[in-house]
Amino acid sequence: MNHDGVVQAASDGNPAVVPLLCLFMIMGLVQVVRPQLLWKVNKNLQRGWVKDPDATEPTAKGYAMERAIGVIFLAGVVWMLVTQV
Numbered sequence: 862m863n864h865d866g867v868v869q870a871a872s873d874g875n876p877a878v879v880p881l882l883c884l885f886m887i888m889g890l891v892q893v894v895r896p897q898l899l900w901k902v903n904k905n906l907q908r909g910w911v912k913d914p915d916a917t918e919p920t921a922k923g924y925a926m927e928r929a930i931g932v933i934f935l936a937g938v939v940w941m942l943v944t945q946v
Contacts, residue, residue: 879945885938892931896924 892899900918907914919927 879942882938882942882945886935886942889931889935889938893928893935896927896931899927 896919904914904917907917911917
């Protein structure tokens with residue numbers, strides 16, 4: 862689905878779009894403020910796939926990159942919410 866299709870689907874008045882975008886905003890805020898929390902939650906999903914899930918924790922640079930991506934993600938979500946109204 863292309864970007865224009867997503868914007869069109871969101872602007873058609875679907876009542877689930879705004880709560881979904883708010884959920885994405887919360888996830889983005891957690892990614893910016895506490896990326897370690899996301900890693901702890903996802904660490905449990907690695908069991909069975911990775912020998913030592915504790916050894917996969919990102920470095921400080923990895924967490925900085927997660928924060929930067931979170932800021933970009935938040936900007937996109939805020940833009941979608943603004944265009945929704």
